Amino acid sequence: MLEIANVRAGYGAINVLWDVSVSIPAGELTTIIGPNGAGKTTLLKAIMGLVPLEQGSIRFKGKPLGGTSTWNLLDQGIAMIPEGRMIFKDMTIEENLMLGAFPKQRRAASKANCDKAYAMFPRLHERHNQLAGTLSGGEAQMLAMARGLMSDPKLLIIDEPSLGLAPVVVNELFEILRRLKGEGRTIVLVEQNTQQAVGVADQVHLMQGGKVVLSRPSAQVSLEELHELYFAR
Numbered sequence: 469m470l471e472i473a474n475v476r477a478g479y480g481a482i483n484v485l486w487d488v489s490v491s492i493p494a495g496e497l498t499t500i501i502g503p504n505g506a507g508k509t510t511l512l513k514a515i516m517g518l519v520p521l522e523q524g525s526i527r528f529k530g531k532p533l534g535g536t537s538t539w540n541l542l543d544q545g546i547a548m549i550p551e552g553r554m555i556f557k558d559m560t561i562e563e564n565l566m567l568g569a570f571p572k573q574r575r576a577a578s579k580a581n582c583d584k585a586y587a588m589f590p591r592l593h594e595r596h597n598q599l600a601g602t603l604s605g606g607e608a609q610m611l612a613m614a615r616g617l618m619s620d621p622k623l624l625i626i627d628e629p630s631l632g633l634a635p636v637v638v639n640e641l642f643e644i645l646r647r648l649k650g651e652g653r654t655i656v657l658v659e660q661n662t663q664q665a666v667g668v669a670d671q672v673h674l675m676q677g678g679k680v681v682l683s684r685p686s687a688q689v690s691l692e693e694l695h696e697l698y699f700a701r
């Protein structure tokens with residue numbers, strides 16, 4: 469569904485990604501793991517057109533994404549749930565959700581998608597008129613996920629959703645990811661919680677120093693080997 473080939477990209481004079489190639493199959497959950505600073509978020513930004521490619525290509529359903537503006541990606545069925553959640557604290561939960569239904573062709577379905585989101589996240593329903601700034605960390609992450617789903621994306625990209633959450637909330641979050649996978653959505657999950665991420669994933673890619681150092685189906689990944697590579701320099 470998404471083909472990332474030989475991508476080199478970074479921030480001006482600082483190059484971060486070095487010839488990164490990752491293939492994202494439709495209907496599967498692909499996880500990208502790796503230590504702080506490995507370039508995971510930069511890779512997601514490259515997909516979303518937020519950093520320019522110096523080299524290589526990114527194709528979605530066969531068509532190059534280069535030059536597609538970020539809001540057009542939403543129209544094409546790609547949604548990103550960014551690192552740090554980025555919810556609007558002075559708006560209510562429901563107002564935050566409605567922002568996720570911004571693409572024109574999704575607005576008609578916004579009520580139905582909102583109901584779906586509330587069914588999946590009942591706590592958000594209970595608090596729908598509450599200001600988002602008053603939510604707990606876990607609830608805020610659920611809101612960010614629910615907002616990402618409001619455009620009913622074919623491809624859902626999630627950056628470190630478990631960061632800073634208590635273990636019980638992390639379990640809840642991975643349960644939601646399993647359900648989304650069960651709905652047949654294609655998911656790219658960036659995580660540092662290696663064990664949980666590999667547990668839910670179909671495909672695993674380990675990044676280090678801006679390169680992909682391991683790409684494998686999750687069934688063929690051993691956590692020991694992964695940890696050795698993870699901490700190797």
Ligand SMILES: Nc1ncnc2c1ncn2[C@@H]1O[C@H](COP(=O)(O)OP(=O)(O)OP(=O)(O)O)[C@@H](O)[C@H]1O
Pocket residue numbers: 479482484502503504505506507508509510511551660
């Ligand atoms: N806006 C920026 N300008 C310059 N350098 C940046 C910028 N954003 C990130 N970098 C650098 O790019 C490298 C990769 O950062 P990136 O955020 O992609 O890592 P990451 O794998 O997502 O890490 P983390 O797990 O901590 O989120 C780091 O060395 C970082 O300092």
Ligand SMILES: [Mg+2]
Pocket residue numbers: 508509510551627628
């Ligand atoms: Mg990051």
